[in-house]
Each structure stands twice: as C-alpha cells, then as structure tokens.
Amino acid sequence: MGNNLTHARIDRAHALAQGLFRSLGPGDRKRLKLDIAYDYGDGEKLEFWGKEPLGAFDMRVFQGLIAMAGPDGRILENSKTADSIGQKLLTLLFDPADEETRMSVMKPQSVEIRDSLRRLAREIGAGDGGKDIKRIRESIERLFGVTVMIRIGRKSYGSRLLSFYASDEESGALRVSLNPRLAHVIMGGGQYARIDLVEARSLESDPARLIHQRISAFIDPGASREVSIERLSEYVWPDAADTPRTARSRLTKVRKAVEEIRDLALWNIKETGVDKWRFIRPRLLESK
Incomplete structure (x- = not known):
C-alpha cells in the first residue's frame, strides 16, 4: 500500500x-x-x-x-x-x-x-x-x-x-x-x-524540509510572502553560527534548499533581490 x-x-x-x-x-x-x-x-x-x-x-x-x-x-x-x-x-x-x-x-x-x-x-x-x-x-x-x-x-x-x-x-x-x-x-x-x-x-535535504514546514506555517495556500536568506537560515539553525565559515556554509545550504523546493515545482519562487525570494504557495485544489 x-x-x-x-x-x-x-x-x-x-x-x-x-x-x-x-x-x-x-x-x-x-x-x-x-x-x-x-x-x-x-x-x-x-x-x-x-x-x-x-x-x-x-x-x-x-x-x-x-x-x-x-x-x-x-x-x-x-x-x-x-x-x-x-x-x-x-x-x-x-x-x-x-x-x-x-x-x-x-x-x-x-x-x-x-x-x-x-x-x-x-x-x-x-x-x-x-x-x-x-x-x-x-x-x-x-x-x-x-x-x-x-x-x-x-x-x-x-x-x-x-x-x-x-x-x-x-x-x-x-x-x-x-x-x-x-x-x-x-x-x-x-x-x-x-x-x-x-x-x-x-524533499530530500533537511534544510529544505525544515524551511518547507516553516513557510507552510505562515503562507496559506494561494498566498505569498517575501523571505530573506537570513530568516530562512534561522528556520534551519536557530542559534548563531560560531564562525564565519559556518555562517557561509549555512547560507550555501539555504540557497540549495530554495533551489530544491523550486526544482520540484512545489512552489513558485521568484527572486526579488540578492538572496531574497517571494514564495508563492499553490492554491488548494478541491480534490485535496
């Protein structure tokens, strides 16, 4: 089954x-x-x-x-x-x-x-x-x-x-x-x-899964919201990075997570600035 x-x-x-x-x-x-x-x-x-x-x-x-x-x-x-x-x-x-x-x-x-x-x-x-x-x-x-x-x-x-x-x-x-x-x-x-x-x-990566739940929690079906890379990073790692290298690594993983969500055609994601995106959630189909 x-x-x-x-x-x-x-x-x-x-x-x-x-x-x-x-x-x-x-x-x-x-x-x-x-x-x-x-x-x-x-x-x-x-x-x-x-x-x-x-x-x-x-x-x-x-x-x-x-x-x-x-x-x-x-x-x-x-x-x-x-x-x-x-x-x-x-x-x-x-x-x-x-x-x-x-x-x-x-x-x-x-x-x-x-x-x-x-x-x-x-x-x-x-x-x-x-x-x-x-x-x-x-x-x-x-x-x-x-x-x-x-x-x-x-x-x-x-x-x-x-x-x-x-x-x-x-x-x-x-x-x-x-x-x-x-x-x-x-x-x-x-x-x-x-x-x-x-x-x-x-979804396959942990950052993409964590981001998906958080954006699903504050963006209802059919709605949209602009979110920065810093905010998305906080959704995945709530604590501050201990080194600049760790901070850069986290941002790289967030960019990949955004691409993962976009590549699967789950949401319409539009880049609105440097490391800023508007997440547009699909409307809810009646069958769902």
Whole structure:
C-alpha cells in the first residue's frame, strides 16, 4: 500500500515555534538540549523542554502522526464521557492530573492513533526495514519526552507534546495520543498550518524540509510572502553560527534548499533581490 495521506493540520503555534525542530550535526544530539520559548502573540507564549533537541527526521515523524490522527484518529472526550481506556489516557494529559484542573482549564480532548509503525514509515516516505522502524520508534519517544507549557496571560497549563505512547516491537503496533492543543485543531478548532505531505515526501535535504514546514506555517495556500536568506537560515539553525565559515556554509545550504523546493515545482519562487525570494504557495485544489 502506498502513501494515501495528503496533508497534516498542525496547530499553527507548534508549526511556527522556532527551534522546536532544527538541523542537527554530528554530536548535536548529545551536546544540545531542547529549551525554547515562542511568543505567539496576544499574550500567548509556548515553551518547550526536552533532554534532546528535535531534528528534521523528528519533524517528519511528527507530521506523519498528526496526519494519521486526522482521518483515522479516535476522539477521546473529557473524562465525564470517555470510556475506560479514554479515562486512563486523559489522566496523562495534564500535570497535575486532578479532575478539577482537567475540567476547568480547557475540558481537554485528545485524538488517539491506533495503527502501525510501518504505516507511519510509509506516510512520511521513510523505509520500513528494521533499522528504519527502530529510528522511527526512537523519534516518537523523543517527541513523547518533550514538555509543553502554554501561558496565556496569567494562566498556564502544561502537557507532553504527545500525551500517550505505546508500541510493540514484535507486532509493530503503535498507539499515540496528541496533546489537547494539537487535538483541538484536528477536531476543527483553532488556527492551523496545512503541511502538504506530497510535497514534504518529495524533499530530500533537511534544510529544505525544515524551511518547507516553516513557510507552510505562515503562507496559506494561494498566498505569498517575501523571505530573506537570513530568516530562512534561522528556520534551519536557530542559534548563531560560531564562525564565519559556518555562517557561509549555512547560507550555501539555504540557497540549495530554495533551489530544491523550486526544482520540484512545489512552489513558485521568484527572486526579488540578492538572496531574497517571494514564495508563492499553490492554491488548494478541491480534490485535496
């Protein structure tokens, strides 16, 4: 069976959070930690913490999970109406997980995926051999280890990036539930970024994949935006380059990434100045 999912609807704040996913070099996984804050505007701020940074492959896995939760996910209602399995999963959504907090903060709902690691591999365009499945499982566990704190005015609430995770190496079975904010978007609420998986599967380099998600998060289908090479570089590497040579190397990779996206005829990209481009996103076809 081939790929059949066309897109992922990701909460826009998660998709825009700079540094949540980044390009990683040798040793970065052990050297760096995830510790970022993103000001979404209107007094809303998201903070993400994890013992390891998240790379471009983790982003692909994240996109695949959200896409699978769209048409195939099982809605877990609030604890007054959830079944016994749903009630157990809901206890993992907030910390502390007392009934009063869960019901008063946002009446949390989640979406649970019950599928397989091999299906996830196919949907993100990865291999489904033993090493590939192991890599995907490790990525999901990294995503599960990320804590998200959302602050709106004087109120705060926290959860994991993924609320629940379970897999079986022998059968390849996979169960994942999303945090309430991600689930809310999938169920039709909130602002979202539409990530085209057909486009994402066509890309080969990490910089192109990272840039593709970020521009997809702030340029809606049929719209356009001018972006400089410096801004695109920040989408791939949120930290400043430590040497001039590294800075030049990054800019070269960004130029190649822009060419990669343009060569695949994914977007109409027009050069508007020295290392500046206008990204024109294709209109959304009704069939998609």
